[in-house]
Amino acid sequence: MAKATKKQALGRGLSALLKDPNNDIKSVDDKNADKVVGNIVELELSSIEVNPFQPRTSFNEETLRELASSIKELGVIQPITVRKIDFNKYQLVSGERRFRASKLIGLETIPSYIRIANDQESLEMALVENIQRQDLDPIEIALSYQRLIEEIEVTQEELSDRVGKNRSTVTNYLRLLKLDPIIQTGMRDGFISMGHGRALINIEDTNDQLDIYEKVVSQSLSVRETEALVRNYKNPESKGTSTKKEIPHFANKGSRELTDLLDAKVSIKASQNGKGQIVVPFKSEADFQRILNLIKSEK
Known part of the structure; x- marks a missing residue:
């Protein structure tokens, strides 16, 4: 317990150091940089901005509330990662769900792992970290791969090494972006x-x-x-x-007769050995009763 208290006190001490204008750390070579860079510090949420390179564009509100409830009970177990961009100003590299959930319950500070990185490095860190997530849809992954290739200027071969995937896997994801946007949206929505x-x-x-x-x-x-x-x-x-199977003549003829008799678009599935099933659609309870009465009257 004493060890945990000492660690928290250290984090508060570093927070004070970061707010000192005389100790504005901008690179790993600056004075006291070794005390901050690579350490976990309690940062004010108001001093952190979201990452414009974040590949995820939507966050499930229900799971976000669940995470917020967990943080309220247990605190932020895994620190977020930020990069220092100015005096007492930071930008998220990873952990936006934890960041959003913490703001949701009104926390003022959040444990943060500080890095110093330029835009390109920040983009790469954010995209690669997010690609490893299990809940990204295929289009989000494809867009992340595309951004890495275009903005960091790597080849598909180099990209496959960085994200730990086979080149064929990377290629298959990128090809999805050739689909019509409506189809891409359908994939993102799970259709x-x-x-x-x-x-x-x-x-x-x-x-x-x-x-x-x-x-x-x-x-x-x-x-x-x-x-x-x-x-x-x-x-x-x-x-x-063809995905449509040919049905026997007797079944095809019978489906037309049933359609006329029941005034409903009857469909029949049947194999060549004579086995199958009849499907009779109905529009409402009243329509169902109408069809049932017609079938009874034919007895």
């Missing part, structure tokens, strides 16, 4: 997976991409079914790639 997106990339025309995307979402197609749909689009004469 389709990265596997669906990778299949749709093979359709060059964006209008056709959107047509197939709408079918995938409306019919809840699997990745395998989407791949087959794309193959059939590119090779329309190839019957073997």
